[in-house]
Amino acid sequence: MSKRPKRLLALLLIALLLLGVTGCGGGESGGTDGAEDIRLLVWAPSEDQAQASGEWLQTCCENFAAQHPEWNITFNYGVADEATSASTVAYDPEDSADVFMYANDNITVLTDAKALAKIGGKYADQIKSFTSEALVDSVSLDGYLYGVPYTTNTWYMFYDKSVFTEEDVKSLEAMLAKGKVAFPFTNSWYLPAFYVGNGCTLFGNANQEDLGVDFGGDNAVEVTDYLIDLVNNPNFVVDADGAGMAGLRDGSIHAIFTGSWDAPSIKEILGDNMGAAAPPTYTLNGETKQMLAYAGSKAIGVNAHSENMVAAVELAIYLGSAEAQKLHYDLRSTIPSNTELMTHEDIAADPVVIAQNDTFDRTSILQPTVSAMGNCWTPVENMGKAIRNGTTTHDNAAEQTRGMNEAMNSNGIS
Amino acid sequence: MKEKKLKSAKAARTRNNILIHILLAVLAFIWVFPVLWVIMTSFRAEKGSYISTFFPKAYTLDNYIKLFTDTTILNFPKMFVNTLIIAIFSCLLTTFFQLSASFCLSRMRFKMRKPYMNMAMILGLFPGFMSMVAVYFILKAVGLTEGNLIRFALILCYSGGAALSFQIAKGFFDTTPYAIDEAAMLDGCTRWQVFTKITLPLSKPIVIYTVLTAFIGPWVDFIFAKVICRANADQYTVAIGLWRMLEKEYIDNWYTSFAAGAVLISIPIAILFLKLQKYYVNGTAGAVKG
Numbered sequence: 264m265s266k267r268p269k270r271l272l273a274l275l276l277i278a279l280l281l282l283g284v285t286g287c288g289g290g291e292s293g294g295t296d297g298a299e300d301i302r303l304l305v306w307a308p309s310e311d312q313a314q315a316s317g318e319w320l321q322t323c324c325e326n327f328a329a330q331h332p333e334w335n336i337t338f339n340y341g342v343a344d345e346a347t348s349a350s351t352v353a354y355d356p357e358d359s360a361d362v363f364m365y366a367n368d369n370i371t372v373l374t375d376a377k378a379l380a381k382i383g384g385k386y387a388d389q390i391k392s393f394t395s396e397a398l399v400d401s402v403s404l405d406g407y408l409y410g411v412p413y414t415t416n417t418w419y420m421f422y423d424k425s426v427f428t429e430e431d432v433k434s435l436e437a438m439l440a441k442g443k444v445a446f447p448f449t450n451s452w453y454l455p456a457f458y459v460g461n462g463c464t465l466f467g468n469a470n471q472e473d474l475g476v477d478f479g480g481d482n483a484v485e486v487t488d489y490l491i492d493l494v495n496n497p498n499f500v501v502d503a504d505g506a507g508m509a510g511l512r513d514g515s516i517h518a519i520f521t522g523s524w525d526a527p528s529i530k531e532i533l534g535d536n537m538g539a540a541a542p543p544t545y546t547l548n549g550e551t552k553q554m555l556a557y558a559g560s561k562a563i564g565v566n567a568h569s570e571n572m573v574a575a576v577e578l579a580i581y582l583g584s585a586e587a588q589k590l591h592y593d594l595r596s597t598i599p600s601n602t603e604l605m606t607h608e609d610i611a612a613d614p615v616v617i618a619q620n621d622t623f624d625r626t627s628i629l630q631p632t633v634s635a636m637g638n639c640w641t642p643v644e645n646m647g648k649a650i651r652n653g654t655t656t657h658d659n660a661a662e663q664t665r666g667m668n669e670a671m672n673s674n675g676i677s
Numbered sequence: 678m679k680e681k682k683l684k685s686a687k688a689a690r691t692r693n694n695i696l697i698h699i700l701l702a703v704l705a706f707i708w709v710f711p712v713l714w715v716i717m718t719s720f721r722a723e724k725g726s727y728i729s730t731f732f733p734k735a736y737t738l739d740n741y742i743k744l745f746t747d748t749t750i751l752n753f754p755k756m757f758v759n760t761l762i763i764a765i766f767s768c769l770l771t772t773f774f775q776l777s778a779s780f781c782l783s784r785m786r787f788k789m790r791k792p793y794m795n796m797a798m799i800l801g802l803f804p805g806f807m808s809m810v811a812v813y814f815i816l817k818a819v820g821l822t823e824g825n826l827i828r829f830a831l832i833l834c835y836s837g838g839a840a841l842s843f844q845i846a847k848g849f850f851d852t853t854p855y856a857i858d859e860a861a862m863l864d865g866c867t868r869w870q871v872f873t874k875i876t877l878p879l880s881k882p883i884v885i886y887t888v889l890t891a892f893i894g895p896w897v898d899f900i901f902a903k904v905i906c907r908a909n910a911d912q913y914t915v916a917i918g919l920w921r922m923l924e925k926e927y928i929d930n931w932y933t934s935f936a937a938g939a940v941l942i943s944i945p946i947a948i949l950f951l952k953l954q955k956y957y958v959n960g961t962a963g964a965v966k967g
Contacts, residue, residue, distance in 0.1 A: 309910055355814070359908075505928065509727035
């Protein structure tokens with residue numbers, strides 16, 4: 264009868280499934296040389312581990328193991344990029360990597376989940392010895408240090424040197440007079456630069472949640488009025504969905520605002536004409552104001568649930584050390600933050616490094632890490648869109664600006 | 678006079694037909710447009726994620742080649758195979774669970790039948806991803822969130838709830854007269870034989886429908902795959918891979934390959950549908966006379 268083959272088939276399928284399942288399972292290697300056997304799970308973005316970009320993570324981890332004969336370390340690697348690792352770690356810290364990388368704007372997500380180890384004592388001193396104070400602050404919360412910063416994370420300006428001189432790029436008005444400038448006007452990571460530049464504050468610009476957001480005063484209304492005129496400037500282009508990069512490619516746009524992740528593409532398009540500079544100033548009612556970008560950092564965090572805490576912390580510090588950062592720069596052009604490296608001739612001459620560090624030091628504010636910051640993104644984005652679409656005009660600018668401020672100070676529920 | 682009237686009726690009909698066809702053509706264009714656009718983008722030679730012209734300025738196959746050769750950062754072939762394995766096994770399991778449950782509820786009478794159907798109805802009102810974190814912790818407790826076991830875990834996730842969505846197949850089985858089952862049993866069939874030899878062949882359209890939906894579910898799912906795969910890049914499914922291509926670090930380089938990937942993932946579904954659609958027509962035609 265034909266029912267038997269079918270039953271057989273079903274059995275076979277189940278057996279296949281089970282077979283596919285039992286193929287793995289690691290064996291512990293016994294230490295014979297007296298070294299302690301430990302396992303470390305490390306998560307990093309896939310480019311840090313890819314063969315094509317030089318296997319930075321593996322190289323560094325092996326160097327680290329060679330420096331520590333007291334441990335017999337087995338490394339396991341996983342893929343989690345800085346921007347999304349926090350949410351992945353947060354829902355199950357116990358089963359996450361011992362060492363992982365995160366963007367500092369997610370720090371409260373991680374500390375709320377009790378996933379980040381506090382680093383203190385000699386380790387904290389070691390980190391502070393090669394990291395600028397502002398960068399240390401970016402991964403500190405309530406006086407505790409929560410990671411090893413290894414690069415800054417901000418945006419600035421890339422421009423075509425054949426169109427703008429170094430003098431031009433200091434002022435947005437001078438640039439608009441000479442060429443086309445694209446700005447991600449509807450992206451709330453970029454747009455607040457104008458408001459913050461005119462004295463608007465977020466949580467006192469010092470992570471004080473109870474101070475709230477001050478984006479509704481007369482100074483904010485002035486900025487809204489300025490932005491309405493800016494959008495109507497024929498040389499100003501609203502950059503959305505990659506329009507800026509496309510314009511740079513076909514030559515119709517001469518400057519865009521973005522970060523180091525786009526630097527290789529821009530280098531390919533502009534070649535030797537690529538210039539990079541901190542965000543320019545803008546002229547508001549005759550006064551010169553500096554645009555101030557949001558800045559943050561990327562850091563190496565240690566899991567508070569790690570079973571090998573000492574090794575994990577030392578590995579994190581090694582991954583943030585001058586040696587590892589130099590390799591990271593050579594292999595992946597990750598902008599170093601280590602103060603010892605800033606004097607290195609290759610690094611000191613790189614225009615992207617100069618622009619990023621100049622932005623971090625001079626023309627940025629630390630992006631607030633308090634959780635109420637989560638309410639600040641959508642209202643600003645909506646303001647950008649409303650100005651672009653022409654629904655916010657000089658007539659209702661004051662009212663709309665105050666509406667934005669109200670929305671930024673409310674979580675939408677209470 | 679009479680002829681003129683006839684002529685004008687004919688003219689009116691022609692006019693109406695033309696108008697209707699124009700309307701249909703416009704609607705068809707609107708409907709096909711996004712699909713066409715993705716296909717054209719997948720052959721676009723210009724880089725970047727922003728286009729100023731509808732038709733690409735130059736055509737190339739490089740986007741497809743890149744998907745299969747540039748595998749160090751986003752390993753598309755591996756993801757494709759992962760997804761295919763998961764989708765095939767979940768499809769088989771889901772189809773079996775779902776049709777069996779439907780058959781039992783349609784043909785048998787037992788005490789828990791009504792309560793079960795009510796419970797399934799109520800559970801079905803909640804979105805599946807509501808339980809995803811709980812599902813993750815259960816799978817972790819059983820030890821299914823490591824290495825290759827992730828595939829098994831995903832298959833379980835996708836097929837585990839199959840017996841709850843019996844409504845459509847049960848409704849279809851209900852339309853097959855019970856007299857056919859009785860006749861088969863008089864001839865000595867067991868329940869299992871009635872199910873496999875009588876009911877299923879008579880219900881081809883619904884079997885096909887079940888197979889298709891059971892395949893497409895895991896094939897396009899993002900949420901469960903993301904929650905369960907976590908940092909295990911070698912277990913990623915295409916949905917996660919395509920999503921990653923649009924992150925800010927990758928979008929400029931990968932956008933056109935993203936479109937190529939979107940075209941590629943539609944191929945297995947299209948093949949499955951074309952192969953199976955001829956069975957849609959049949960059903961109970963000619964089963965019971967009088």
